[in-house]
Amino acid sequence: MMSLWEAAWVIARRDFVATVWSRTFVLFLLAPLIVVAFTLLVSTMSARREAAALQPVVALVADSATTQAIMDARDRLVAGTSEQAFPALRPVEPAEHVGAQVSQLLADVEGNYSAVLSGTLDHPVLTGPRRADQFVARRLQLVIDDARQMSTIAAGHRDFRSVPVQRVVTAAAAGNLQMLRRQFARGGQTLIFMVTVLLATLLLSTLVEEKSNKVIEVLAAAVPLDSIFLGKLFAMLAISTVGLIVWGSIGGVAYLFSQVVSDWVNLPDVSPAVGWPAFIVLIIVYYATNFMLLGSLFLGIGAQASSVREIQTISMPVTMLQLLVFLLAINATGSDAGWMGWAAWLVPFSSPMAMVGYASMSDSLWPHLLALLWQLAWIVVIVRISSRLFQRTVMKSGSPGSLFDLKAWRAGGAG
CATH class of the missing domain: 3.40.190 (D-Maltodextrin-Binding Protein; domain 2)
Structure with a gap:
């Protein structure tokens, strides 16, 4: 039997190729662009009319x-x-x-x-x-x-004229700096939330078709269950990365074109506390961990469903869960977060978005290492729990094994 990581790579490559090289993947890429373009068009056309009506x-x-x-x-x-x-x-x-x-x-x-x-x-x-x-x-x-x-x-026959205020321009001000960095944090958190809602929820229905046509039984007989869950997570993360690259490239070209038409690219004078390069890298890394955390949870939940109707029933509570996590993360951003900040950092599902806010407000980098280790540990735990529940309740075969036996993960052997 192949090792856990080798099997996960095979599963990930199989799902990635099957999805990306399908015709429906083009619709998957075009649908968000069409929705965003239509939304911008309608909102622009109705903005003045709505303002006048109100x-x-x-x-x-x-x-x-x-x-x-x-x-x-x-x-x-x-x-x-x-x-x-x-x-x-x-x-x-x-x-x-x-x-x-x-x-x-x-x-x-x-x-x-x-x-x-x-x-x-x-x-x-x-x-x-x-x-x-x-x-x-x-x-x-x-x-x-x-x-x-x-x-x-x-x-009184007095001449009243408006006196212009003399401006003394400074590099930055503490209040303005914090306000802009809070906006950067909100932007990064919203980006991660929106993309995760769009993509990670698809993992709910990943195993339904394979359970219905008995493919999952063949896979479970050939490779460890942990590798099936990991492979599907990695495949969906890679698929979403392809989508992000395409959407980001189109958005970047559109932004550059609009800036060239006006003058040239205007970058903000203020940067996040960790700097733009580190902030962008952290957004990418935390998107990956956020996707893996919620994706592993959704994959485990969806694995228990037996039909598309059950998946549709589950989708609403799952979306509400994502919204609650997002609200916790954005309300914990800032120096006055208190216990809510600690809660957002420690709750694994809100931790990635909360740490994006922390990166915007603080220049300390060592907490991000601890946060990433914390999030990766929870990914391992959720995948283990999901695979064991799937083996016990759906496959109804063999001993599920010990939940905390991670020798297979460390050695890459069969679990």
Whole structure:
């Protein structure tokens, strides 16, 4: 019988070649690109329309001087913030009975007014539902205050001009540095999470077909069960690596093209704490360990299923598990993580993503060695448990052996 590692290599090569050289692998590569491109297109087309739909519209019923003063004040505040930071104001010519006009405006379906602002600068009146106080009333108060201040300055015949703030540019600031590094951590964690959700969940259904056509029995008779699980893990990791290389190359070319069109490549002035080269290497390594950890767990769970229907039932809890692990990891990023940080580092399934955040915030490298050894140990344990459960509950053959007997792993012999 072949040794454990030799058998794992044979299984991995068999699955890798069978998957990569199939026609469906092209669809596997194209599907995420089509989804991302379609999502970007739809989000870009609907961004402005959605922002306009969510912005409250307030009817401004006042005399021409008051209307002009309020509109000018809003323009000044919007220039320093954004158009969506304040409600849209739509001037309406006052009627003879303003009270009746306000009621009509609020009932006007075509006008779609959230509130009506009437009166003067000295006595403004905002009419509308109570929920308008949460955004509309507070922002309009700032607009009216600005208009009153400018009116007071103009009445005193004083010239008020905006004074530009002198800028002294420094290399970095502690607060800005931590904020950017936290963003790098979130980006790395999100990347690992999204790719793992996309790829590792496929391992749930890996053994279903082979169990149905009895191929697994032939493999189990020829090689150790541990090598079957390891081989399939390595094969799926290699397949996902091919996908990442293709997607990353396309994304890199698109990014370079967009930067060349604008000027040239703009890299961030701030780097992660360990530096960009080490950070990129750690993201790749932690992606591999994260994939192996969750993949070995999903492979073990999927090995217990007997049909595709059972796999579909399992998929939802598995996806929720991944989401919970991701939330634990991103909430543990930062110097104030406390016990949540330790929990994210020690829980094997969140450890890779949590350590990506640690690499972004701290320049210490020795904790990564400990974390990788910890994660690799759990990969071995999960594979052993999965293979023993599969042998006992599905194959129903032979003695499952000792769970902690790792002589075969160390020597590469049959298990």
